[in-house]
Each structure stands twice: as structure tokens, then as C-alpha cells.
Amino acid sequence: MARQPAPGLHVVEHPLVVHKLTEMRRVETPSERFRQLLTEISFLLTYEVTRDLPTRDERITTPLTEMDAPVLVEEPAVISILRAGNGLLDGVQRVIPSARVGHVGLYRDHDTLQAVEYYCKFPPIAGRTVIVVDPMLATGNSAVAALDRVKADGPADVRFLCLLAAPEGVEQLREAHPDVGIWTSALDDHLNEVGYIVPGLGDAGDRIYGTT
């Protein structure tokens, strides 16, 4: 089966996903519970983002007979945008335990809101499917910079997985990387003047690591 990335925006409105997201948005939800919910949601979102991965038939033997049964052609690689992207890794790796994982460190310059790279270590991703993860697609600057970096290594197709997206970030990412599909659990209303998603859930990194 040919690799067929699905470009465009995929909002996963499964009742379990939206329920968990609502709990994460609540200001009173503590870090421990926030992390647990993030793991659970990322598990469910990974199911959606990998829905069209190619399979091939392999001859196997069940306790009763032989059959041709589908197996993945290859596991995708996962690239986490530090630091909040790591909050999604646990759930992603539960669904794809043998996925090779890379990291790219980008911080947002508070004045310009532009992404600045400070760390990058990837597994071999040439010719592979790559899922880039970051909980918040806000301005889109970090996502675009991370995708630029990922694409420089020649992957076959690239997908972006986030928890929440702002229209501004979706537009920016789709303009820079129209071939990259975006999977999210909600498309929120807008960004505020300091680049936070509204209504949002606050600073995802702070809420994951309790640094508020």
C-alpha cells in the first residue's frame, strides 16, 4: 500500500478525548492529574494519527491454522518538541512501543515570539513516517521551525500531533508545510497578546512539570 499522508486539520472529537481535555483545561486540575490525562489523551490521539499507516501481509501460524495477517510496514519515528512535547511521549510510546524517539529543543523568544533552536538529536528518519509532537500549536513558530529541521533529514511523510491548536498556528503551519497533516483534540478561539491560546489551558510545560 502506498504511503498516503493525510494533509489538513483533523480535530479528534471523540467523547473520551473531549472529556479529558475539559478536565485538563480546569485551572484547579493539579500537575499529577494533568500529566495522567495528557498521557491518556495522547494515547487516543496516536490511534488517530496512525490510522492510515501502511501494512503488509505476513504468513503466520495461529494455534489453528496458517494465515496471511497484516503487520505494520515499519513503526513511525516520533520527534518531541522540548520541553512540553515530552508530556505526550508516554501515551505515544504505549501505542507504538518500538518507535524511535528524537528531540528538538526550541524556546520562544518572549519579545519576538520566534522559535530559537538550542538542542537537536534525531534517530535516522530518512524515508520514514515521522510524528512531531507538541501539546500546543499556538503561533506555529516552534512547529514550523521543528518541521523545517525534521524535513532536512528526508522523511517520507510528516504528521503533527498536538493537544490544542489556535487558528493562527494552524494557518502558519499550513502555509509553511501544506503537506503536513495536523491532529488535535480541539481548535480554540484565538491567541492573546502574549501568544497564549484562548480559552486554552495555560502554559502546558508549567502545568506538566508544576513550574508555575
Ligand code: URA
Ligand atoms: N504554549 C503553551 O504552553 N500554552 C499556550 O497557550 C501557548 C503556547
